[in-house]
Amino acid sequence: MSKPVVAIVGRPNVGKSTLFNVLAGERISIVKDTPGVTRDRIYADVTWLDYHFTMIDTGGIEPDSKDIILSQMREQAEIAIATADVIIFLTDVRQGLQDSDSKVADMLRRSGKPVVLVVNKVDSFEKFMPDVYEFYNLGIGDPYPISASSMLGLGDMLDEVVKNFPEYNKDEAEDERPKVAIIGKPNVGKSSLINKLAQEDRVIVSDIAGTTRDAIDTDIRYNGKEYVFIDTAGLRRKNKIKEEIERYSIIRAVTAVERADVCIIVIDATEGVTEQDAKIAGIAHERGKGIIIAVNKWDAIEKDDKTIYRHTEKIRQILSFMPYAEILFISAKSGQRLNKLFDMIDLVIENNSMRVATGVLNEIVAEAVAMQQPPSDKGKRLKIYYTTQVAVKPPTFVIFVNDKELMHFSYTRYLENRIRDTFGFRGTALKFIIRERKEEQ
Structure with missing residues (x-):
């Protein structure tokens, strides 16, 4: 059973990061001995009462002009709608209700996802309550007044957030099929890999970066056994700035990893292993998942008898925090060694759930x-x-x-x-x- 995901959306300077940091507490200091995984804190594990959830901060690069602000907020809202179970829509009582708030509220309302409207910077309930009521005009329910910096009102807000978590029906049969998340940077061949395994073009692939739609689950049978593959390609547009695409692919990876038993980290052999690979791999490592590193496009590499050794060394060096990860050199295009992948998935799942006397x-x-x-x-x-x-x-x-x-x-x-x-x-x-x-x- 995967943890619910909560996303925070809002205009620049309404206090998204402050709220995020307060809720995440000090628990998200990254493991000190993990080289190459100093990441901006995009996600954190939060516990409230008996509920555990993953919180993502969709913020990021703050724009400077008004019209960019709106398009940025739309982006954030899209990410939140695509990945979150509950959305916290953060506004600011001091700046009052803004035009862009209303436009984003419309988008969130249409999505049908549960939205908790939160009005920040309410340092005194007596003084600011009349201004808080103004936010009823957004038409997305009761505004919850809080002050993230003074930690006021957070309990009521969190009670409302967890009330909206999807009900897990205990009687429903748990889906026992192995869940495999395919994660990695944009353009390393994640979708091509799933296509080849599924032997049908279930996922649209073309050579242009960012053409895959939302995350898609693909059921694949191999040797009479069923597997669910979770693809993490995101909704990207051509004109996106590099950091945004990276941030976005990390958010997508977090939500996919959360649901998976095994993560296959796909690396492009022609590029070699990079810092961004390490960031994405770090998520699966932190979550304690089974891990396979699939070095794709291996058919495109000039080889001698030392090539595999050199590539393996480099991967072990950059991903030194996960020396236990299995490495497999594959080609999604030609199908090279893909039959080995399923044996490896079975082995890793078995090890991930092994008990020792x-x-x-x-x-x-x-x-x-x-x-x-x-x-x-x-x-x-x-x-x-x-x-x-x-x-x-x-x-x-x-x-x-x-x-x-x-x-x-x-x-x-x-x-x-x-x-x-x-x-x-x-x-x-x-x-x-x-x-x-x-x-x-």
Whole structure:
């Protein structure tokens, strides 16, 4: 079951980023040891009461003139309508109701998506309430007054947001088919890959950048087994600025990754692996999904006996935060090695949901500790009492220790590598939670 997605839309300077940052709290500091994934924070995981959702900030490049503002807001609204379950439409009580607010409100209303109208910068309810009522004129429901910077009114707003989440019917049979998201930069051959696998032109492809329509799910049968492929190509126009296309493709990737069991990151062999590839791969890594790196257009590369080795080295170097990812060199055009893809998807899904018996796990950890002493600090040495697996998708382990501070990242990585040596876990991230237990007598 994937998490609902909430998008924030609004004019420049109404406080979208402030609201985003306040709701996201400090929890979205990016993993420090992930090189190449310093991204502008476009999305974050938010928890309110018992609800977990992914929030996306559709803002971005702020335009300077009035007419550009409207077209920009339309873009944002389109992204939100295409990807979000609930839309927060943010306005500003100090600037009052603007013409562009009304035009975007019309668009949002027509979309049929749930919209929560929020009026920001209401630092005093007594003083500003008459101005808040003006926003009823937008005709999209009750305005919720908040102050993002003073954190006023956020609870009522979030209650309204979560009320609109799609109801998951518990009785409905969960779709057990493996879900595979095809992610990557524009123009690396994502749609061609799905077409070739589906053996029919289900997805419109042409050589012009940005011709694919909305994300499309394609059902594919292989060897009597069904798979759902999620394509993340976006609604792009030719005259888009590069940063916008990138931002947009990242938002699309977030929503697709959320739904998938396995992510295939498609890289263009003729271009090699890039920073933008690392950003997109980072999303799947952070979400703990199974990961396959598919190097496409391999047929277009001049090769000698070292070519594969050189490409693999480069990928491992730039995507060094995911050394577990499987790599496959393919050609969507000629179909080269595509039969291997399904075996790899099955393997990765199996690893992503693999459970390890606690007894065996503790034997391996004990052996690892005997081989390499745990770190110590000021005469105090790290002790590892017990390790157990608490979840799958991704496999998640809790390690009980005497002092959390002593558990250096590098030692966790060392234990992870020992566990991988034994159980493989190819193609999936592993998550480790370190818990402290008082000294055992």
